[in-house]
Amino acid sequence: MIVDVERVAHGGVCVAHGPDGRVVFVRHSLPGERVRVTVTDERKAYLRADAVEILQPSPARVQPPCRWAGPGRCGGCDWQHVTPDEQRRLKAVVVREQLLRLARIDIDVEVETAPGDVSGLDWRTRMRFAVDNSGRAGLRRHRSHDIEAVDDCLIAVEAVNVPDVVGRRWPRGAEVTVDVSGTGERAVAMGAPDELLTEQAAGRSWRVPIGGFWQVHPAAADLLAEVVRGMSAARDTDRCLDLYAGVGLFAGVLASQAATVVAVESDPRAAAAARLNLADLANVTVVHARVDTWVNGGVDADVVVLDPPRRGAGRAVVERLVQLAPRRVVYVACDPAALARDVATFAVGGYRLTTLRAFDLFPMTAHVECVALLER
Ligand SMILES: C[S@@+](CC[C@H](N)C(=O)[O-])C[C@H]1O[C@@H](n2cnc3c(N)ncnc32)[C@H](O)[C@@H]1O
Numbered sequence: 173m174i175v176d177v178e179r180v181a182h183g184g185v186c187v188a189h190g191p192d193g194r195v196v197f198v199r200h201s202l203p204g205e206r207v208r209v210t211v212t213d214e215r216k217a218y219l220r221a222d223a224v225e226i227l228q229p230s231p232a233r234v235q236p237p238c239r240w241a242g243p244g245r246c247g248g249c250d251w252q253h254v255t256p257d258e259q260r261r262l263k264a265v266v267v268r269e270q271l272l273r274l275a276r277i278d279i280d281v282e283v284e285t286a287p288g289d290v291s292g293l294d295w296r297t298r299m300r301f302a303v304d305n306s307g308r309a310g311l312r313r314h315r316s317h318d319i320e321a322v323d324d325c326l327i328a329v330e331a332v333n334v335p336d337v338v339g340r341r342w343p344r345g346a347e348v349t350v351d352v353s354g355t356g357e358r359a360v361a362m363g364a365p366d367e368l369l370t371e372q373a374a375g376r377s378w379r380v381p382i383g384g385f386w387q388v389h390p391a392a393a394d395l396l397a398e399v400v401r402g403m404s405a406a407r408d409t410d411r412c413l414d415l416y417a418g419v420g421l422f423a424g425v426l427a428s429q430a431a432t433v434v435a436v437e438s439d440p441r442a443a444a445a446a447r448l449n450l451a452d453l454a455n456v457t458v459v460h461a462r463v464d465t466w467v468n469g470g471v472d473a474d475v476v477v478l479d480p481p482r483r484g485a486g487r488a489v490v491e492r493l494v495q496l497a498p499r500r501v502v503y504v505a506c507d508p509a510a511l512a513r514d515v516a517t518f519a520v521g522g523y524r525l526t527t528l529r530a531f532d533l534f535p536m537t538a539h540v541e542c543v544a545l546l547e548r
Contacts, residue, residue, distance in 0.1 A: 174227065177205045180262045182270060182509055184250025184538030185220075196221050199314065200243050200253060202230035210243065213315075220315075232258035237293060238536075240311075240322045247314030249327065250538040256292045260285065260532050263540040267508040267530050274512035275519060283530045283540055287391040292535030296328045298388045299337075301348040307341040309348050327536050329390070331358055349383040354390060359383075368445060373397055378419050378449050381441040385418045389533040396504060396543065397425045399529060400477055403502045403545040406430040410474040413498075415463045415485070420446035420456075422477045422504075427453040430475065438462045464489050473498040484510025487517050494521030501546040511542055518546050 175188035175196055185197040188209075195218040201207050206228035209221035222243035226233065236242060236252035251259045260283040268281040289295065301309035302319050310319040324334045331352040337360060342348055351359045353369040359382040368379040371386055373393035380386045387393045400422050406412055406429035414423035417435035419442050426433045433456045437443040443460035450456045459466060463480075467489060476498045478485055484507065485493075493501065494517075501523060505511035508530075515525055527545040534540065 173211075174206065174208050175221075177201045177203055177207060177223075179203050180265050182266050182538075190219060194218055198223050199250065200224075201226075202233055202254060202258075204228075205230050205233070230258075237291075238326045240320055240325075244313065246311045246320040246322055246325075247316065248311050248325070249536040252536050256285075256289075256532075256535060259292065259535065263532065263538070264530065266538075267528075267540060267542060270508040270512040271515065271525075271528075274509060275516040275525075277512075277515065277519075277525055279525065279528055281528060281530055283532050286389050286531060286533050286535070287395060289391070289532070289535060292532075293326045294329055295389050295535065296325070296332065297352045297354075297390055298386065299325065299328055299332055299334075299350045301337055301350070303342040303344060303346040303348065305344055307344055309337050309340070309342050331356070333358070336360075351380075351382055351386075353380070364441065366441075368448075373421060374401075374425050376424055376449070378421065378424075379445045380419050381445055384439065384442050384445070387533070392531075392533045392541070393421055395531065395533075396541070397421055399543045400502055400504065401425045401429070403527060403543060404429070404475050404477055404500060406475045410499075411472050412475045413471070413473045413477065415467075415476065415478040415489075416480045417446055417458070418442050418479070420449045420458065422479065423450055423456050423458070424453070426475070426477065427456050431455060433457070434459060434471075436461055436463050436466050467492045467496075471496060475500045475502070477502045477504070479504035480510070482507045482510060484514045486514070490514050490517040491521065494518065494523065497548065499548055503542075503544040503546060505542045505544065506539065508540060508542055511544060515544060515546065523548055 177186045188196045201223040207223035208225035213220035240246040241252035263283045264281040271277045304319045310321045371378040374397035410430040412426045412430040412433045414435040417437040423435035446458045523546040530542045
């Protein structure tokens with residue numbers, strides 16, 4: 173069918189309406205375009221579809237730089253067909269809309285370019301490949317278990333060396349990770365080996381488990397550390413928490429400002445690496461625990477930094493944090509919808525969103541990183 177695309181929505185899609193009035197979430201389109209779509213998923217309340225022919229293009233449309241991007245192809249990127257400026261504008265609209273819809277907060281949002289980024293390409297330092305039945309590694313298609321047999325990936329840094337990974341033969345069904353560290357190491361692995369890579373950020377060295385969490389954009393760790401340092405504004409008498417701490421990046425930043433820092437991380441390899449990374453800082457304690465259970469113990473906090481996974485911290489954790497009554501909460505978020513839900517819970521508890529910054533740390537994709545300051 174042919175639809176007129178109305179506005180951008182969360183998740184790399186735009187909203188249109190079908191002839192029966194149902195919402196159609198259209199990938200590979202842009203607001204203002206008239207497109208012919210193929211339906212990829214039909215539900216009672218809505219349809220999902222791919223724009224397969226552009227009848228009236230948006231001025232912001234470009235030829236995707238990657239030849240594996242497009243309807244039914246690699247699912248890694250959402251906005252290859254959009255100019256970098258417009259990608260950031262669309263992400264800003266999405267962040268603003270999530271905050272308005274889920275937290276009833278109306279705030280201007282600007283999505284800032286990652287330092288050093290020009291083209292939106294050549295930034296991904298961590299990749300995960302799936303292996304098809306012939307033993308070839310490739311990238312998953314959108315919302316699918318099918319695998320696109322790419323020869324390269326333009327958003328990956330060159331050192332990932334995609335041709336090397338797809339040129340080897342792997343066990344059928346395996347998952348292959350490639351990590352390239354800022355210090356020039358490269359690890360190609362299946363599973364979770366014991367080895368660590370070395371990253372540099374915030375003036376320190378960080379040991380990071382292969383396949384474990386570290387910011388994917390080369391500029392991200394330094395940038396977020398600096399933003400967290402500024403927003404947390406910790407004083408030398410403050411007791412701070414770094415929740416969902418990974419290998420301890422934000423705890424390392426807080427340690428130089430605050431009296432004490434407790435870093436809480438549930439992944440055993442990450443928690444062990446955090447202990448190693450922060451061993452020289454006498455005022456930091458690393459706890460290997462789930463935040464949702466740990467916060468219910470005897471905890472004090474003047475400043476809380478949290479950087480939860482995509483689903484957010486959730487109501488129970490946020491309600492408990494509100495009981496601790498920290499002066500400031502710095503919330504680092506990779507999903508604006510989860511952020512907005514948690515901000516709404518903080519707001520009920522008397523916290524106001526006073527600063528929001530958003531960064532384009534995942535160009536060409538619909539992902540956006542936000543850092544929110546909540547003050548009591
Ligand atoms: C987005 S990463 C943040 C890492 C760190 N702040 C950084 O910047 O490198 C989220 C971290 O939360 C951890 N995590 C996930 N669920 C958790 C839970 N329930 N309790 C504690 N940590 C959790 C993950 O293992 C991961 O290391």
